[in-house]
Every structure is written in structure tokens, then in C-alpha cells.
Amino acid sequence: MRVPLSWLREYVDLPTTETGRDVQAKLVAAGLEVETVEQLGAGLTGPLVVGEVLTIEELEGFKKPIRFCTVDVGTANGTGLPQEIVCGARNFAVGDKVVVVLPGAVLPGDFAIAARKTYGKVSHGMICSSDELGMGSDGDGIIVLPPEYEPGTDAIELLELVDEVLDIAVTPDRGYCLSMRGVARETATAYGLPLRDPALLDVPGPNTEGHPVEVADPFGCDRFTARTVSGLNPEARSPVWLRRRLQKAGMRPISLAVDITNYVMLELGQPLHAYDRSRVQGALGVRRAEPGEKLTTLDGVRRTLDPEDLVITDERGVIGLAGVMGGADTEIADAVPDQETGRVTGTTEVVIEAAHFDPIAIARAARRHKLPSEASKRFERGVDPLAAPAAAQRTVDLLVLLAGGTAGAGVTEVISPSAPHTVAMPAGHPAEVAGVAYDRETVVRRLQQVGCDVYGQDDLVVTVPSWRPDLRAPNDLAEEVIRLEGYENLPSTLPKPPAGRGLTGRQRLHRRIGRALAGAGYTEALNYPFISEQVLDQLALAADDPARRVVTLVNPLSDEEPALRTTLLPGLLGALRRNDGRGSHDLALFETGLVFHPSADQAAAGERLPVDHRPTDEQLAAVTAALPVQPRHAAVVLAGAREQAGWWGKGRPADWADAIEAARLIAHESGAELLVRAGQYGPWHPGRCAELAVVVDGEERVVGHAGELHPRVLKTLGLPARTCAMEIDLDAVEAAGTSAVEAPRIATFPVATQDVALVVDAGVPAADVEAVLREGAGELLESVRLFDVFTGEQLGEGRKSLAYALRFRAPDRTLTVEEASAARDAAVALAAERTGAVLRGA
Template sequence: MRVPLSWLREYVDLPEAENGRGVAARLIDAGFEVEAVEQLGADIKGPLVVGQVLAIEELEGFKKPIRYCQVNVGSANGSGEPQNIVCGARNFAVGDKVVVILPGGVLPGNFEIAARKTYGKVSEGMICSARELGLGDDHDGIIVLPPEYEPGTDAVELLQMVDEILDIDVTPDRGYCMSLRGLAREVATAYGLPLRDPALLDVTPPNGAGPQVRISDAVQADGCDLFVARAVVGLDPAARTPIWMQRRIQKAGMRPVSLIVDVANYVMLEIGQPLHTYDRGRVSGAIGVRRAEPDEVVTTLDGAKRKLVGGRDLVITDDSGPIGLAGVMGGGSTEIGPESTDVVIEAAHFDPPSISRTARRLKLPSEAAKRFERGTDPAAAAAAAQRAVDLLQLLGGETALVEAGVTEVGGVRPLAPITMPADHPDRVAGVTYGRETVVRRLQEVGCAVSGSDVLTVVPPSWRPDLVEVNDLAEEVLRLEGYDRIPSTMPHLPPGTGLTAGQRARRRTGRALAGAGFVEAPSFPFLDASVFDALGLDADDERRRTVDLVNPLNADEASMRTTLLPGLLAALRRNVGRGTHDVALFENGLVFVRREGQAPAAPRLAVDRRPTDEELASLEAALPAQPRHVAVVLAGQFGPAGWWGEGREASWADAVQAARVVADAVGVELVPRQASYAPWHPGRCAELRLGGPDGRVVGHAGELHPRVVKALELPERTSAMELDFDALVRAAEASDAVQAGRISSYPVATQDVALVVDAAVPAGEVEAALRDGAGELLESLRLFDVFEGEQIGAGKKSLAYALRFRAPDRTLTADDASAARDAAVAAASTRVGAVLRG
């Protein structure tokens, strides 16, 4: 909300020396966010005056029309002689009054004006447009003033060019501050000064003789509980908005249009009640308010045809059908035009959620909708209509007449009284305010207060946000000053340290970072269509998403069931910006809809602890939220340099990342070949827990080429995802970790090459060797895989390095050979391995 300080002073007698920054400081202390204090006219220097065009000479021979004008500026130039000015605009004629800046003046942007020769003539100043003066973006032509102003009049004062504008970010719960009336009330309270309320008018009471209005009973109950209609006839189409009103509208951030529209906007800015004006000659029959019919369409003022949602959108109608979107935007069929003389004025009170839903769905954040969705003051509707008709009669010409008929359908519903202990704000803040202070502050807000130790408080009509005792306490606290509330540290019991899961997460993060991965947390939202790109089956459990009712982004309305979409999007974004070697990881929650999950969470009370039944119902409405860890990588995983060539990332690096995670948690993973989307069926490993559990806890490998193409990823992108919670549970269930024994005796190394069927997993061969080698085996490493004609079709050779060591002696060659032979024998028995000759 942009608030001109000069306009604010009309309602509050601020000290003359007070400036915008001082007012901003008081509002900040009262809990408002003032984004800026803009200084208008600080960079303008005169003489800037009213001039009258005496003669115009058209200059020919140039690429664009040029005019040489003689302008009477009175005595502003010191001589009284006309000024000769070259101008390219063509929207003025001889006799018009214009704004002229004379040599020596300075326009916004430090643009100095001097007499200079141009187009073969000497130009002694400039005839100004609104943009050149910083009054708006209109640059189509210069400003033409009303004829009553004398040449030489100071245009700086006339156009109110020197002012201060407070730019205030009004929070959704303070809709009353979307007006000068509401903010003036806050300023008056902050300074302890009286308020001249612009809504305190002599309002003509309703008499049923005004424009006809019909509201259905259902809509009057929950959509539009009040509708005031007034009419003004005989308006002069040539009547113009006075400069003072135009300038106030401009300073508030809106654009002057015409007298009728400007009056409606001015009253909305002043009182906070949005108004709508109808050309009475275009309204057919009675004005109505109802819910839209299915597939109904209305053409709004911007010329667009809007398809409405039946039973939800509120529409204004006449006998011809919809003529406007209630509280959002009027319709083109009853639009005020240049020839409009008879006007119907609407001042209504609409249901905030209804207006908000319609405005957001149609992406029409109009000034009216911004106020209605925050909640307007229903008691001010009649006053706003009265103010509008009074202004139109005053400014609309000698024939303008306000009709005596006043229509008011519905009424103002009083807000529910709130009972509050007088010392409740004291207990909330930890400060002793006392009953007198509490009552005074609530009365300054506009509440009616009665009672002694227990207060009965009736909020004012413009404060629908005051619904319970803590709302009232907040008003007392902010008006007394948040800076008066002492800062105290809470007394916390001693902690028990990190949980096993927290320690495991920290170790995992450090291990993956040490392995070359960069942590890249992503938002937990996704577009469910990404599952098609990932190639998931229709019955894949990862498609069982939890969908959001009010998502931050309409394109990402589901909670993630896997970490891969967010990580792959981050990888694609980095590659698109020139980083081709990418290795990312994330450790975060996924959200899986459970069987029998409640459709919605209950709304719990805030004045007591929830019962066990309420907590159980809340838990039942939540999805399962297991923690996963995932990595994605593409490009070179080992960079090239003087030490040699780089190494391209592959499926093996993804599998190794899973081993890094398992080692950090303290469990063993056994990889097996598998087929699981979105991985390549020939380059995918399922990851099982070692030991008797042996269940699948994740997958790793190279992504399917179709997935890579659909998501626009680099070729041979690899990924891994694990159920981290399952790893932690397995680690907690296992025996305590035993420290490895350290032997001072030398190691004995034996190499073996075994020929097995190509389909036999290397992991099974390794397990057999470990079991057969016995306790002397210290480590086992696969260092070569070979397939070729030498070993036969359908076969492969696996070469292992076995390290043997004894804790109490030096092993002999026979000891090492015997352990190796036992290992080979076990592999031969279990997987059919043959020692390669």
C-alpha cells in the first residue's frame, strides 16, 4: 500500500516538522513493515509553470512532425514576453494550458533545461509530459491542464509534485490497512492524536427506492451478506477528474482513467471499500448476485472471456446474464464509457475465501480483490457509496444529480464478543501492563470493552481477524511496543546427545563428500508426470503420492516418493549452465501414502494439550515418511590432469557410493543384478542387506537410455537410492561393532583366477571364497574380469587378490597355499568355479 504523507495529514494532525521517515519508524514499532519512504520532487528545480499556447507553427522537412510554439508563461520568465518552444507532441492546440519548464530548471534524472537551437529554431524551455515530470508512464502526449489556471502559476504546487510516499507491505490479516482510513487510525494511535474518520458521514438511510438488487438466500448466507446500490444521473461526459484527485490516485500507485472510475478508485483508497460502477443504460433489469452456473462465461473489462466454475464463483448478473465477477472485475457489457451519464454504484461485502479462490484461479489480482480477500469493513459500505455519489455530484457538472433512492440488501453481521481475563496480555508477554492499559489499547483499536477482572471485548467491524483472546493480547503487545518485552533465555533440560540416526546421517554426509559428491537438497515437491519420464509401471508404489490441496507451485502439487527427480533436475540444471562433471547427493525424507490413510488432518485446539485420541487421528492422517539417501553423477568422476587421463563416471561408481553409505552406517550391502525402473536392465544392481535379513533396500546403476532422453540428461547418467532408515535399523539390530585386531606379522598374498558361468554374480563367488578361506583371510579384492575365446563361450574369468595374516605368527607358504586352496574348493562347490590354468 502506497500512502502519500500529504494525504495522511488530512486525517491526522501530525507535527509540521514530522517527515515520512519518522512516521515509518512509528509504524514499524507498531508491527508494520515499511519497505521504503520515497521522496517525490526532491530532484525537481523550477521554474516549472503553467503556460498558455498562443500560436503554433508547423515545421516541415523533418522525419517527424515538429511544432514551433509561442507560449504565454506570465511573469515567470521575468519579461512577460511569450516563450518560443519546439515540441514534437500533437495532443494540444492553440489556447490550451500546458506545463512548461523554463531554462535553468531541472527535471527528474538530473535533466537540466537550457535554451538551445534545434530543428533550426531556438527552443526556450520544454513543454512537459507526465513521464518527463515523473508523474506516470504516459508519454503519448504532454499534460493539458484545465482552462481555469492562469499562465505563470507554479506547477510544482499545482501538481503536488513534492511529497513523501510510504510503501507499506500490508499482511493478509490486516485488510483494514489497505486504505488511508485504516493506516491513519494506526498513525493516530502511534502519535496519541485524534483521528478524523473519512467514513463518518451523513449517510442517507436505505429506503428501497434505489436500483433493484436481488441476492439469492444461499449467497446471502455465505457469499454476499450486504449489497448497497446508489445512482447518479445527469453526469457531464466532458467533466474531468480534478488534478488533486488525479495526483492522489497516481501517488497511491494507480492510473487515472475518467471521472467516474477515478471517484470509485479514490473512495476505495480513502475508505477501503471497493466500489464498482455500472453504466445504468446498459444494465438490463435488476442487479443480482449468485453462484455461477456450470460452464458459464463472462467477458470482463479487459476483453477476456472467463470460464467460470459452477457453484463456486460469485457473479453479478442482470436479465441478460453475468455482467461481472463479484469482487474481482466488472464485465464489459456494462462498462463505463466516454458517453456515460447515468451511473449505478455498487458497494458490497463479499466472502473473502470466495473472492480469493476466483482471483487466484483466473490470475486476476485486481485492487478490489486484494481488499476483499483480506476482509473489508461491511459497516463502511454505505458510507463509501455516500462518499462516491457526493463526489460525483460535486465534480460531475451542473446537471449531475444524486437519486434519492438507496438500496441496501442484507446487513452488517456483528462480530462475536470475546471474553478475556484482564491480565491475559500480562501473562503472555511477561510484562505487567495493568487493566487500564489493556482497556485503553483495545479501545484505540476500536473495540468495545466492558467488565472488570474479566473483560468482554467486541471487535470493530473492520477487524474480522480478532477472533480469540491471543489476538487481543497481540494488539496490546504491539501497541505498547515489542521492544518493552524483555528477552529471556529458556531453561532447557540437559540433552542426551545425538540419536543413532543423527550420527549415521552425519557420518554418511562426510563420507559421501569425501568420496567426491556435493550435497544438493531439493524441494520435496514434484510433478507426478515425471514418473512417466522415469518409466515407472502404472502399479509402481512410487506413484502413490500425497497430493497437496494448496501447492506453492501448481505444476508441483505432489509430495515426492523418491529423491531422484529433484537430484536429476539439479544435475540437468548444472549441466545446462556449463558444469559437465557433476556428482550430487541428498539425504532426505520421502512421503508415501499409506493404506487407510485419513483424507485430512483434524484441526486441533490451541488452548490445551491434544488428547491421545486427537494425536492418534493426526498421526493417521500423515503419510509414511522414510528417509532415503541418493546420488546422481555424470561426466568425469576422476578428473584429467598432469597425472593422466580422467575417468568417466559409470554404474560402478553408483554401486560404490552405496558401499560408502553402508560403511558409514555400519552395515554390509550385497549387490545383485536386477531390472528396476528407471535403471538400465543390464546395468542395474539391487542392493540387499548382508546377513540373515537379506532384504532389498535400494538400487544403483546406469539410468535407462529412454529416461536419459526424456529428462534431457547427459549420456550414461548413473544414480543410486537407498532406504536410509532401513540401514540404520539394521545397524542398531546388529551386534556391537568389534574393533579389528592389529597384527605385527607380515602379510601373505595369493592370487587366484576362477572361471565361472557368465551369469554367476561376482558377489556369490566372493562370498564363497571368504567362507572357504577361514579366519586367516584379511581382505579380498577383485582386480580383473575377462571374457574371451580362451575360456569358452558363456564363461568369464574373475581374478582375486587374497591377503592372509595370522595374529600370532608368520605364515609359511604352505599355510597361505592351504588357505587359498580351501577358498577355491568352497567356490567350486557353491558356484561351480574352476581354477584357470
């Protein structure tokens, strides 16, 4: 909403020293968003006067038409003689009154005017267009003024070229500020000054002599006022002051009748529409559109209407889209001179519509037809329904004054009965909301300044004014009190968090895991939790895999990724592919995040909870049960070199063992024992895939997989060769771990190391042999580590040698050789029994 300061002063007696910046500060403090204060006419100096064109000489021989004019500027030039001016515009004639800038003046943009020779003549000044004076371009060329202004009249004052305009970004709850009346009320309140309400007019009561109106949808239109004016002069033009106010407010002058309806809309906030009465057949009506009905709107577009559209009708059918735009069949006709008689014809009789429409219906219609208008912008934010009669009266008065019309005696009012909205509120409620002490007198005074009627003592009953439909609850009223008392007066108090709270054990574990993986050379890559179901096909998951049961969003950010992820791999592999395509080939990425699985109870997933009261515990429990299961996972992906080559030696590529080691690192940080064995799942290479498991409550549970991805998956996803990955269920690993992480300790007694090399069948997993060695070695075993795997002809077909380093240590003494050897032999014996292992060289 653009608010000229000169117009605002008509309703509020602001101090003469107050500038636009001062008013801006006051309104901002009151809660309005005043974005800018535009300085109109900045740098403009005269002489700038009204001139009368005396003669026009057409200059020949130039590429474009040029005219040499003499203009009477009165005594403004100091001589009283006609001013000689060269001009290229052609929209004026001898006898017209124009705006002339004389030498010595400076136009906006620091454009200094001086006499100069051009086109073989000396031009002493310039005949001005609206664009050259900073009035905006209206496309008409030179400004032609009404004939009543005398030559030499100061045009700066006449055209109100120097002014300040406040540009206010009106929020949806402040629709009343889309009018001078609303902004003036806020200004008067901010300054503590009285308001001259432009809606306080003497309005005649309704009678049966007015233009007939039939409202078939009282919910869509609860008030309709119709007035008529006849005997309009079709040649009447909008006066300068009216055109200038519209221009400053950001609207283009069109014709007198249309300009007046726009002016009253800006003044009172009530959109209006004027119909050419000669084109309206029968009663005006309001109803919903019928399927297939069409309307040609004022913009010349033929539109197919929706059954939810509110429309204005007459006996022929639809003549307007209610609250949005009128129809072309009943628009005000422009003044057109008759070629034979010279008589000017045009609209001489109008019907004025001032109605109140349902905000939701208007908002939907404007969006449905992609037809935003100044009227729809106001209706959808809330228009004062009681302002319609005053707006109609104001329009009638201006048409009578400016167009020489005669007001019709008839006044049509169609009203759906409604009671004022009231809100009950304790007098101390604003103080509780703000944390500041407001006494009852302050609360009542501020609410009365808003326009409310307040009754009661401790428990207030507040009648909300008709122009504030946003005030529906006690908190809305509290906000009004607080903002008028000044947001800047609210104390800044830091919240006091209760002591003893911090990160949960789960949060600390996740942070430890993230630091450990980062320390191991992985880079964290956070991804959106949305996937397409096609990516599950690309990962080669089985048709009955639980990961294929996804939660699909009703309103996804992208139609290509409508589901919530059940695995972290799609996002991580996508990040790896993008970075590899940008030249980063040695990559190690990790992510910890939630995955989503549908819950068993989907019945309550679509249940809508009430918004007018707190849902019951049963409703909340049902909705909670329908939420997806959301375990937290961790995953890594690797490609390229894991160790770089250099002067220190050869590097090595990342392989399946690195992915498994990342899982071991996570298990170590969780204090859990991770079981690693050969496995086969989805995207992993069947011969290079490890199944990861933990023991939870005495039961073994598979929690993830690690290894090298299948070549077919790599090709489908466009990934580098030999890419490796690991994904593990962090919540399950946490459940299998200890609650606290023990710090490493240094033993005080020496270690006894025994190496064994066992020959087993090639199909026996090394993890099984290691588990048996742990069990057989007993309590003295501190650690077991596989340090060599050997195959060769001397072992025989289908055989392999596994070499382990066994470390023995006692907590209370130094072990003897015999004790260490006995423990080793027991471990080997049990391995032989369980796995068929043979001690190499035996």
C-alpha cells in the same frame, strides 16, 4: 498502496517537521511494510506558472507541425508582456489556460530551462505536459487547466508538484490499509495523535424512495447501499486537486463520476460503482450467474460467466461482475458535443452502488476471469461493511459539489443481520505470547487504539471493529498489542536447549558412511526425490517388482515426475549423465536418502483432519499408519577411470568390484558382516551382479545389489559404457551391525600366514569357498583374502583356481607352525567336502 503525505495530513495533525522518512519509520515500527518514500518534485524550481494562450501561429516548412505562441503569464516574467514560446503540441487552442515554465527554472531530472532559438524563432520557455513535470504520462499532451485560474498563478502549488508519497506493501491481513482512512488510523496511533475519521458523516436513514434493489444471495452480498444523483453537468471535469491526488496514488483520471468513485475508494477503502441511470432498466439485483450467461465488461471483453460468479443485474440480465468490474452497457457516457446544435450530451443521472461482497467469491471470480482490479484487491482482503453508507454519502456529496448534481431523496439499504465478532482473551495472554510483562491497562489501551471495545477485568471480552475481519482469535489480538508496543522492545533471548541431546545413533552412522565414501573418492550428489514411472521401465525392473509400487503425489512439482522414488538410482544416474555430457568422464557419485514405499493401510490416506480442534489419537494413528514406509538407502554410481594413469604406472577403469567394495565399506562402518554372492536383478548385468545380504535376528536378508549395469539399460538412459552401480538398504545394514564401532587394535603376538590354492568348478562362487574356509579354520583364523583367480588349459575345462591368503593369530601366545598348518588343513578339508575343492598341485 501509495499514500501522499499531503493527503495524509488531512486526517492526522502531523508535526510540520515530520518528513516522509520519519513517517515511514513510525509505520514500519508499527508493522506496516513501507517499501519506499518517493520524493515528487525533487529538484524542481520555478518560475512555473499558469499562462493563457493569446495567439497561435502555424510555422510551415518543417517535418512536423510547429506552433509559435504568445502566452499571457501575468507579471511572472517581470515585464507583464506576452511570452513567446515555440511548441509542437496541438491539443490546446487560443484562450486555453496552460502551464508555462519560464527561463531560469529547473524541471525534474535537472532539466534547466533557458531561452533558445529553434525553428527560426526564439522560444522563451516551454508549455508543459504532465510527463515533463513528473506527474506521469496521461497521453493527452499539454496540460490544459480549467478557465478559472489567473495567468501568473504559481503552478507548483496549484498542481501540488512537491510532495512525498509512501509506497506501502499491504499484506493480506491488513486490507484496511488499502485506504487513506486505514493508514491514517495507523499513523495516528503511531504518533499518539487524534484521528479525523473521514467516514464520520451524517448519513440519512434508509427509506422506500430509493432505487429498488433485490439481493437473491445474502451470503454473497450481505449489504447493498444505493443512492442516486441527478442533474449532473456532463461537461464538468475533475478539479486539479482531485486529479492530482489520483495520480499520486497511482490511478489515472478518467472522468468526473469515475474519478470521484475512485477517490472515495482510496479515501475510505470501500469500492463503489456508478451506473448511468438512463441505461439501468428496473431494479438492481445481486445473484449468482446462470450457466452460459455472458457479459461485456468495461475493458471491452465478452466473458462467459461461471455459476459461482456474483453478478449485478437489472431487468435485462447481467450488467456487472460484482466487486470486480462493471459492464459496458451501463457505463458512464463521455461528454459528446452535438455537431448541429453544439449541445453537449452525456450522463446526467447516476445510481451509486456501495456494497459488501463475500471476499472468497470475489477473489475466485477475479482469478477465474484473470481480471484483477482495484475493487477486487480490496474486497478479497476484507472491506469494512459498515463503511458502505458513508462511502455512498461521500460520493453523493462530491457529485453535488463538483458536477452540480442534486442528491436523490431516496436511500436504499439491503442488509443481512449480523452481530459484531467478539473474542474472549485473558488479559495476560499478550504477555505470555511475547514473554514481556504487559499490564491490563496497556493491553486495553492498545486494543482500543485498534478500534476494539474491551470489557472485563482478568478475562477480557473484545468486540472487534468492523474494519478488522482478520482479528479472529486471542493470538491475533496479542499480535496487535505487541506490534503497537513495538517489536523493537521485545528482548532477544537465546533458547536454552536441554543438555544431553545430540545426534542419534542412526544419524551418526549416516554421517560416518558419508565421510567414508567421500574419503574413498566419491562425490555426494543430492537429488530430488521425484521420479516418473517410465524410468522404472528404463531400469528393466520386473512387472511384479515391489519397486514399481510408487506413491503418487496429488500436486507434484512437475507433471513429468509425479511419483516419489523407490530407488536412488534414477537421480544418481541422471546426475552422472549430465556431468558426463559436460566433459567430466571419470565419475564416482554417492547419495544417502529416503525412498518411499506405499504402506499397507491406504484407507486413511485421503482422510482430512479437523482444523478447529486437535484430532483424536485414533485419527492421528490412522493417518500415521497411512504414511509411506521410508527406509534410508545408500547408492553409488561409477564411470570412467577409477585410478588415473601417470608416471607411476597404468590406471584402471572402474568396474563391478569397486561397486561391491563400496558396499563392503558401508557394512564395515555399520559393524555388519556383509554376504556377497552372485545375483541377478533389474538394471544390473546378469553375469556381473552381486547380491548383498546381511543376517538380522538370525535370518538372512537381501539388502541390495552391486555390479555393472546392463548394456541395454546404459543405452536407454544414455550412460557411458561399463557404468557400475550399487544400492543398499542402510536401515537393514544398521540393524545387522553392532551398536558401537570398535577401534582397530594392534596385536602383540606375530601372525602366521598360510596360502592355499583350491581348484573348483567354474560355477562355484568364490564367496562360498571363502565362507567354508572361515568355518573350517576355526577361532585362530584372523582373516582370509582372495588374491588370485586363475583359469587355464592345465586346470581343465570348466575349472578355476582360487588362491587365498589365510592369517592365523592367537591372542595369548605365539602360534607354532604345526598349529597354523592344522588349522589350514581343517579349512581345506571342509572346503573339499562342501564345494568339491581340490588343493592345487596335490
